[in-house]
Amino acid sequence: MRSAFEVAGILRRHGASYRRENAGHLGRGGRRVMAAIEACRTPRLGGHVDACDDCGLTRVSYNSCRNRHCPKCQGTARKQWVAARIADLLPVPYFHAVFTLPPAVAEIAFQTKAVVYALLMRISAETLQTIAANPRWLGAEIGVTAVLHTWGQAMTHHPHVHCVVPGGGLSPDRSTWIACRPDFFLPVRVLSRLFRRLFLTALAKAFAQGELHFFNDLAHLNDAAVFTRHLTQSRRIEWVVYAKPPFGGPDQVLACLGRYTHRVAIANSHIVELDDDHVAFRWKDYRRNECDREKIMCLHTHEFIRRFLLHLLPAGFHRMRHFGFLANSHRRDRIALCRMLLGQQSPPGGQSHSSETQRGKSYECPDCRRPMRRTGINIPPVAPPRPSSFRCDTS
Known part of the structure; x- marks a missing residue:
């Protein structure tokens, strides 16, 4: 069921005033994302006509913006991506680990997104691979699927990486599969x-190479001595690495991947109210008891938009990456080898891929619930109206 309130509706209603108020601070990337989401599934992007052969209903379907920050455009992309991962699943338990940056480092990440986000993803996977390769813990080459998230429940800046890992790996000579212990993958304290x-x-190496540049409240970190002291303080605190229990089966693995891979800062379904000045949305406070976690937060519309834009990724940045035997350069060959060593001769769910992908390309008729089809009639894009040049001078 479609949400009554959407991020797109908030931007259409309050985006212009937000742009005016933040003209000196809103970059080109933020303006481009706002414009894409505002135009998503409207006449501005054109569309096509769908028809139902059973009841004869026809309806116009406007095109999607396909922006990766748009909440409405992630559903189909998620289905297709998850369907493609079905063939990669192995008949072993899967584990879920989360690596989180402490606040003092997270503020550095916000001003140097491309560099620090890439480090966060690479170091998270490297940590898992290094500990897993140690014979004391596993002694195997593992595979890692890493997904970057930059938000907390209240849309604040909270960079962390979700890693989904098969429970075992290839021996150093790749002749056997080494399974981890039941219900235990790697020690959290050692990982942390x-x-x-x-x-x-x-x-520190990135700073020495001139890859980090700071401004405003963090301008003092451009001094090498100050930056070194800042890192020294971060060494004295515990860093949070969370390892969850293994998933119950392949369906849960795919559900987890789908839940994390194509999420944006907030889902439309979480927005519960919108008026001329405020947006209210559901969020979970994990510091409270489980029965008392869900709350409603009310923000001014401009503050809501500001928090949403905090999580725009640098252009060309890949927030889903694969490491170890799941790395793109050799994933097919390594998975085939793992499957052979595990005695699984054929990939599961081959037909599920095609059917799931097909479902992502069509939808049901709202009257008779039969599949709609494209008629071949296309609707050209409609340019937004230009501001009027008329000026009334009453002087």
Whole structure:
């Protein structure tokens, strides 16, 4: 069921005033994303006519913006991406680990997104691979699917990486599959310490190479001595690495991947109210008891838009990456080898891929619930009206 309130509706209603108020601070990327979401599934992008052969209903379907920050455009992309991952699943338990940056490093990440976000993804996977390769813990080459998230429940800046990992890996000579212990993958404390050391070392190296530049409240970090002291303080605190219990089966693995891979800062379904000045949305406070976690937060519309735009990714940045035997350069061959060593001769769910993909390309008739089809009639885009040049001078 479609939500009564949407991010697109908020931007259409309040985006112009937000642009005027923040003209000196809103960059080209933010303006481009706002414009794309505002135009999504409207006459501005054109469309086509769909028809139902059973009841004869016809309706216009306007084109999607396909922007990766648009909440409405992620559903189909998620289905197709998850369907493509079905063939990669192995008949082993899967584990879920989360690597989070502490606040002092997260503020650095916000001003140097491209560099620090890439480090966060790479170091998270490297930490898992290094500990897993140690014979004391597993002694195997593992595969990692890493997904970057930059938001917390209240849309504040909270960079962290979700890693989904098969429970085992290939032996060093790739002749056998080494399984992890039941219900246990790798020790969290060991992961946390190595993650902290590797990340701070890489961050210091990036600063020495001139890849980090700071401004406004963090301008003082451009001084090498100050930056070093800042990192020293971060070494003295515990970094959060969370390892969840293994998934119950392949369906849960796919549900997790679908839930994390194509999410944006807020789903339309979380927005519960909108008026001329405020937006209210549901969020979870994980510091409270489970029965008392869900709350309603009310923000001024401009503050809501500001928080939404905090999570725009740098152009060309890939927030889903694969490492180890799941790396794109050799994934097909390595998965085939893993499947052979595990005694699984054929990939599961081959037909599910085609059917799921097909469902993502069509929708049901709202009257008779039969599939709609494209008629071949296209609707050209309609340009938005230009501001009037008329000026009334009453002087």
